[in-house]
Amino acid sequence: MAAEGGGRAAAGRLYLVDTIAGDPEVLQADAETYYEKLLKKSSTPDVFSIPGGGEVKLEDSCVCFVPLYRNNPTCKLLLLTDPKDKETVLAVYLSQRWWPVEDVVKTADPARDGLVLVQTFGERIVLFVLNCIIFGMLEGSSANDAFFLPHSATECAKILWRNGEAAAFYSVKMKGSLCDGTTSQCYLLPVLDTIFVRRKYRRGGLGMKMLHDFCQSFLAEDALGISCPISAAMYQVCQKFLQAHPEEQKRLWEVEAPGDWSQRVNIWLKIRMESSPSGKAEVGSCMEKTSTSKPRQSDVDQMNKGIDCFSEVGQVARNAMEKKDDAAAAETLNSQGPEEEDLKQGETPKDQVFSPVAERRLCKEVNSRRVLIILNRSSSL
Template identity: 90%
Template sequence: METQNSGRLYLVDTVAGDPEVLQADAETYYEKLLKKSLSSPDVFCIPGRGEVKLEDSCVCFVPLYRNNPTCKLLLLTEPKDKETVLAVYLSQRWWPVEDVVKTADPARDGLILVQTFGERIVLFVLNCIIFGMLEGSSANDAFFLPHSATECAKILWRNGEAAAFYSVKMKGSLCGDTTSQCYLLPVLDTIFVQRKYRRSGLGMKMLHNFCQSFLAEDALGISCPISAAMYQVCQKFLQAHPEEQKRLWEVEAPGDWGQRVNVWLKIQMESSPRGKAEVGSCMEKTPTTKPRQSDQMNKGVDCFPGVGQVGGDAMEKKDDTTAAGTLNSQGPEEEDLEQSAGNSQKHKGLRKREGPGDLVGDKATKQFKTTP
C-alpha cells in the first residue's frame, strides 16, 4: 500500500471544481472513447491485472447518488466479469478502485465527516463497489443502495486509506422521498468495515463515535434489522459503556415508541431461553437518563451538522483503545458487519444485478419502504 509519505496524490486529495463540469468532461471523454474503440481501443494498465482495453462493453455510467440519476460516475469494469469494477474516471484520468479510497494527506486520519465531492466519491466506492460488488455476501444477495447527496456520513481513515464508514439518519430528516414522516431520533443507518480491517475494533469505534456525536439526545437508534454480528459489537460496546445501555434502540422508521426495542434489553433477553420467546413483544419505555457530565466535557473534534461537539475519545486516531480491543478476542464479531444496519438502504431478496449499471435505486425490485 502506498504510504502517506510517498508524495503521490490520490483522487480525494486532488478533485476540485464543479461536479457538473467534471461530469461533462467525463461525458465528452466517453463519446471520444466510443468512436476510438471501433478502430483501435486505448488500454488502461492496472497494477496486478495488466492491460484492459477501454471498450464500450467495459465502460458505463452509474448514478452517484440515490434518486438522482443526473449525477453519474464513469466506471471501467472487468471484461469477463461486469460485477467487478476496476477504475473510476474523473479529472481527465482513470483511477484504480484501490487508489480511490487512499489519501496522501496525513490530516485525513480517524473518523472524518463526509463533506467534499471527493469524499462523496470515496463513500460511493466503499458502499457500492467494495462492499456492493467486491466484498458483499453473494449468499443473501444483499447490498446498500447509493447514499443521497446530503447523507450524513463519516469515513474512518487509517494508514492513508478509507477503512470503514457509517451513515446516520438525522433527527427531523424525512424517512423517504414518498412520505412526510420524519425520524424522531438520530439513527445509525449503514455501517461497513473493509474486510482487511475487520477484527481491529473499528465497529466499536464507530458505534462509540455515533453515541458521542449526540450527547444531548436521550435516545439513539440503529436501523432494523440488526445482524447477529452487529449485536455482538453492541453487546461488547454496552458492556464497556453501561451509561449508553438505556439510550440505544433498534428502530423502524420513523422511530416512535412502538417502533423501537432497547438493544441492551434484547441482548439480555436473547441470552435467556425464556427471554427469546418474549423479546419480540417486550418494549422498554422508561425515560432514559442523561449522558454523564464528564462525557459532555470531552474535547470536541468533528461533528455532524447542527450537532454539538464530539467527545475526543470517540475520535481516537491512534491504536484502538482497550475497550475496542476486546472486540478482537472472540472471533467473528465484524465478519459480516456490513449487514448490521440499514433497513432503509438494504434488502435481502434482491435479484442478482446484471452489472454495475443496474445500481439505479428506482427500479421496482429495489424500492424499500422506510415507514411501517
C-alpha cells in the first residue's frame, strides 16, 4: 500500500498550511500512535511515493521525532528521512498522512502573498521546515552558513510568500523579551535575529525587502539591532539597503544580547571603516566582539531532552553545530561564500560617504572609547 505523497496535494490544491486544524497535542498523539504501529514491523510495510519518482518503505528506522520549538521539547514533529541519506528529510507526518517537504511550504490561499506574520499552528510548521529542514539540512551546506536552532513557540516572525510558496522568512527578538530561559536579561531594542532566503529566490531583492519591512515595523524606535555576527552576505545586503535608505544609517546596529551601548556597533560606520584603507587595518581591534551565534548550552541541553530519534539524525545536528562553530571562528567581512556571490554589490558611491560633520554626529552615539578612536581617524575616512 502506498502512502500519499505529492499527488493528491497537487491535484486538489490541498496544502498543509491551508487545511491543518485541531489541537496540536491531538495531532502529536496521532503521530505517536502511527509511530507505535511502525514499531510493530509489518511484513508488508507501506511505502511513501517520492514526488518525482521513487519509493521509500515506511519503517521505524527511517522516521524520528524532533522538537518543533526551542523552548518546548515536548511538542514534536514526526519526520521521514531518506534511508540512504539521513541528512535528507522527505516528509512530515500530520493529520494522518505524510506531507512532502515541498508541499509543506506551499499554499493555495491567495491571501498568503508577500510578508505575512506567523500566527497559526500551520504557519509555525512552515517556519520550522524553512528554518530547520530546508535551510538547516537541504540548503545550508556551505561552511559560511549560519546555524539556526528552532524558534520559540511565541517567536515574532514573518514568512515571505511568493507564487504560492514560502520563499523566505525573518524573525525578531522584541524589545523587552527575555534573552534566554536562564537569565532575567531582556532585549533593550528590537533585534532582527534570523533571516533566510531560499536559493531559488535569491538575487531578487528579498533580503532588502525584509530588512526594509523590519525597519518600517519599528518607526518609533531610535535604534534597531541585527544579531551578531552578521555574515558577509548579509553585510552586502545591509550596505545596499543603507545606500538606498540613508535615513536608516544611524538606526541599524550589530548587537549582542541584550543590546546595551557597549554591545552595539553601527553597521554603516563599520562598512565605511572596512572600505577605508586605514580603517580596514583597525576594524578588527576597534570593533572586536565575542560571537553569540553559537547555540547556548541551555538550548542544547533542552533540545537533547526532547529529541527522540536515531543516532544518525542526532549526528547531523551535532555536525551542523560544529560547522557553525568553525565558520564563526574563521569568518571575516571579506569572505566570499555562495550567498555573497548572489548578493555582491559594487563599491560605495562617493556621494554616500559621510561628511566630517555627519560623521562626528554619528560618532556621538557610540561609546566614548570608540568616539576617540573614530575621531582620530576622521581625516583618513
